[in-house]
Amino acid sequence: MSSATSNGVSGVGAPLSRNPQLLAWIGECARLTKPDRVVWCDGSLAEKEALTREGVALGILIPLNPQKLPGCYLHRSNPNDVARVEHFTFICTKTKDEAGPTNNWMEPREATRKLGALFDGAMRGRTMYVVPYVMGPPGSPMAKIGVEITDSLYVVLNMGMMTRMGRVALELLGDSNDFNRGLHSMLDVDPERRFICHFPDDNAVWSVGSGYGGNVLLGKKCLALRIGSYLGRREGWMAEHMMIVGVEDPHGETTYVAAAFPSACGKTNFAMLIPPRRFEGWKVWTVGDDICWMRPGPDGRLWAINPEAGYFGVAPGTNHATNPTAMRTISKDTIYTNVAMTPDGDVWWEGKDGEVPEELVDWQGRPWKKGSPEKAAHPNSRFTAPMVNNPHLSPHVNDPEGVPIAAIVFGGRRSTTVPLVVQAFNWVHGVYMGATLGSETTAAATGQVGVVRRDPMAMLPFCGYDMGRYFDHWLDMSTSIRDLPKIFQVNWFRKGADGRFLWPGFGENMRVLKWIIDRAHRRTGGWETQLGWVPHQAEFDLSGMSVSLEDVDEAESIDRASWKRELDDHEEFFQKLAATMPRELVLQRELLIARLDRDMRLKP
Numbered sequence: 291m292s293s294a295t296s297n298g299v300s301g302v303g304a305p306l307s308r309n310p311q312l313l314a315w316i317g318e319c320a321r322l323t324k325p326d327r328v329v330w331c332d333g334s335l336a337e338k339e340a341l342t343r344e345g346v347a348l349g350i351l352i353p354l355n356p357q358k359l360p361g362c363y364l365h366r367s368n369p370n371d372v373a374r375v376e377h378f379t380f381i382c383t384k385t386k387d388e389a390g391p392t393n394n395w396m397e398p399r400e401a402t403r404k405l406g407a408l409f410d411g412a413m414r415g416r417t418m419y420v421v422p423y424v425m426g427p428p429g430s431p432m433a434k435i436g437v438e439i440t441d442s443l444y445v446v447l448n449m450g451m452m453t454r455m456g457r458v459a460l461e462l463l464g465d466s467n468d469f470n471r472g473l474h475s476m477l478d479v480d481p482e483r484r485f486i487c488h489f490p491d492d493n494a495v496w497s498v499g500s501g502y503g504g505n506v507l508l509g510k511k512c513l514a515l516r517i518g519s520y521l522g523r524r525e526g527w528m529a530e531h532m533m534i535v536g537v538e539d540p541h542g543e544t545t546y547v548a549a550a551f552p553s554a555c556g557k558t559n560f561a562m563l564i565p566p567r568r569f570e571g572w573k574v575w576t577v578g579d580d581i582c583w584m585r586p587g588p589d590g591r592l593w594a595i596n597p598e599a600g601y602f603g604v605a606p607g608t609n610h611a612t613n614p615t616a617m618r619t620i621s622k623d624t625i626y627t628n629v630a631m632t633p634d635g636d637v638w639w640e641g642k643d644g645e646v647p648e649e650l651v652d653w654q655g656r657p658w659k660k661g662s663p664e665k666a667a668h669p670n671s672r673f674t675a676p677m678v679n680n681p682h683l684s685p686h687v688n689d690p691e692g693v694p695i696a697a698i699v700f701g702g703r704r705s706t707t708v709p710l711v712v713q714a715f716n717w718v719h720g721v722y723m724g725a726t727l728g729s730e731t732t733a734a735a736t737g738q739v740g741v742v743r744r745d746p747m748a749m750l751p752f753c754g755y756d757m758g759r760y761f762d763h764w765l766d767m768s769t770s771i772r773d774l775p776k777i778f779q780v781n782w783f784r785k786g787a788d789g790r791f792l793w794p795g796f797g798e799n800m801r802v803l804k805w806i807i808d809r810a811h812r813r814t815g816g817w818e819t820q821l822g823w824v825p826h827q828a829e830f831d832l833s834g835m836s837v838s839l840e841d842v843d844e845a846e847s848i849d850r851a852s853w854k855r856e857l858d859d860h861e862e863f864f865q866k867l868a869a870t871m872p873r874e875l876v877l878q879r880e881l882l883i884a885r886l887d888r889d890m891r892l893k894p
C-alpha cells in the first residue's frame with residue numbers, strides 16, 4: 291500500500307504511478323464514487339497481511355484453524371450473491387448486432403447513465419482500492435494490464451492471488467494508456483441493482499451490486515474472456531475458456547493440451563490430473579485451470595499462456611481421490627468462500643473426504659447437523675489459492691512465449707449421446723464440434739440445473755461479441771497457424787441405462803489423454819466413424835483398470851437415434867445465430883447428417 295498509518299491500511303495513499311491517463315481516470319472514479327479514502331495496492335506481503343488483519347477485524351474473513359490450514363480464511367458472501375449472474379451481464383457495444391444474439395446488450399451511453407447513477411456516491415464511508423494487475427507472465431508479448439478500482443477488501447485479496455498484482459503492473463504500464471479500466475462497487479449487494487457491463491471499444495468494465503468472484507474479479511471472466519475475446523479477434527489471437535496441461539512421458543517429452551469445458555465440469559480436476567499407477571513415469575503439469583490465451587508463434591505453432599496466477603475453483607466434490615493436487619494446493623494461504631466450517635475451524639463441503647461431521651456451521655453461518663436435508667456448503671462454494679501452491683505447477687507457467695499447443699479438447703457433461711472420445715477429421719470439423727458443444731447445467735451460474743444447454747467452446751457466457759463471428763475467427767485462425775493443433779471431443783459423464791457412470795473419470799482420464807497425445811503426434815491409429823476418429827481397442831490403453839470393457843464400449847457407442855435428435859438441436863441453435871453463422875459450419879452439419887444415414891462400421 292502506498293501509505294500506511296498505525297493499523298497498517300488506512301490513509302489516503304500517495305499515487306504509486308505518475309501515469310497521467312491513469313491518474314485522470316482514478317480522479318474521475320473518485321469524484322463519481324466519493325470514497326472516504328483512496329488506497330493504492332502495491333502487491334506486497336506486508337499489504338496482504340495488513341488487509342487480512344483488517345478483513346478479520348471487520349468480519350469479512352474468519353480465521354481457520356492455523357494448525358490444519360495455515361494462512362487460510364473463510365469468507366461468507368451475501369446469500370443472494372453466490373454465482374455469476376448471466377442475466378445481469380451486458381456487452382455494451384455501439385450496436386446490438388456486435389454483441390450478437392447470445393449476449394445481453396446495453397447501449398453504451400445508457401449503460402454509463404444507468405450505472406453512473408448507481409456509482410454516484412457508492413463509496414461514501416468506504417475505501418477505494420486501486421488494484422493494478424497483469425494478466426499473463428510479466429514481459430510476455432501476450433500479457434495485458436488492468437487496473438481494478440474496488441470498494442471490496444475481499445476483491446483486493448483475491449486479485450492478489452489470481453493475478454500478478456501491484457507495483458509490477460504499474461512498472462510495466464509506465465506512461466501507456468493501454469490498460470483495462472475496471473470499476474467495481476458492491477453497493478448494497480442488492481440483486482435488483484446488480485450489473486456487470488463490458489465496454490469492449492473502451493477496454494473497460496463496470497460491475498456493481500455483487501461481491502461474487504466471477505462478477506467482481508474483473509481480470510478473470512470480464513477482461514481475460516469477454517474483453518479478451520473481443521481484442522483477440524481484432525488483434526489475431528484467441529482468448530478461450532480452457533485449461534492447459536503439459537503431459538510429460540517417461541522419456542521426458544512434454545506435450546501441451548488445452549481443453550474447454552463449461553463451468554463446473556471438472557476442468558480444474560483435469561488440469562491437475564495424477565496419472566494412475568499403470569502410467570508410471572508420466573507426469574501431468576498444470577499450466578492453467580480456467581483460461582487460455584493463444585497466438586500463432588513464429589514457428590507456425592499455436593502458443594498459449596495462462597493469464598491467471600491462481601485458482602478460483604469449485605470446492606464441493608474436491609477430495610483426495612478426485613483431486614489430490616488441489617487438496618494440497620488449498621491446504622495453506624487459501625480463501626474459502628461459502629464452504630461449511632467444523633467446530634475446530636476446519637472447512638467442509640459435500641464430497642470432501644472422510645465421514646460427514648456430526649455438526650457444522652453451514653455456509654450461511656447457521657448451525658447444521660448431519661442428516662440435514664440442506665447442503666452445508668453452497669454448491670458453488672469456492673477456494674481461491676495461488677498457483678505457486680500447486681506441487682505440479684508447470685515449470686513453464688511463467689515463460690513469456692507460453693507453451694506450444696498440440697491438441698485442443700472440448701468436453702461437456704452429457705449423460706447420453708456424446709462418446710467418451712472422438713477426434714475431429716480436420717480443423718473445420720473440430721470447430722463444428724466446439725461450436726455445438728452442449729452440457730447439462732450446473733450451479734456455477736444462477737438458473738435451472740441439469741438441462742442440456744449449448745455452450746459453444748464453453749464460451750457462451752464469456753464471448754464478448756457475436757458468436758457467429760467468433761466461429762468465423764476460429765476458422766480464420768487456421769490460416770495463420772501452420773501446425774494446427776488436432777481437435778478432440780470428450781465426455782467423462784456418459785451414463786448407462788441403469789444411471790451409472792460408464793467411465794470412472796478423474797485420474798483414469800489419463801488413458802484418454804494418452805490416446806489424444808498419440809494421435810496428435812500421429813503415433814497411433816483409430817477407427818473412422820460418422821462422428822470422427824475413435825480409439826481402436828488395441829491402441830487404447832485400458833490395462834489395470836477396474837472398469838469392464840462392455841462399459842467402455844457403451845461409453846464410446848454412437849446411437850443413431852440420439853444423434854438425429856442431437857443434430858436437430860444443433861440446427862435449432864444454429865438458427866439463433868443464422869445471421870452470421872459461417873457457411874462451413876452449416877455444411878459440416880449436413881455432412882454429419884449424410885454420414886449418419888450411411889451404415890458405417892464402427893468397431894472391428
Ligand code: OXD
Pocket residue numbers: 374504552553554580602734735
Ligand atoms: C468459473 C466459471 O468460475 O466458469 O471459472 O464459472
Ligand code: MN
Pocket residue numbers: 531553580
Ligand atoms: Mn471458468
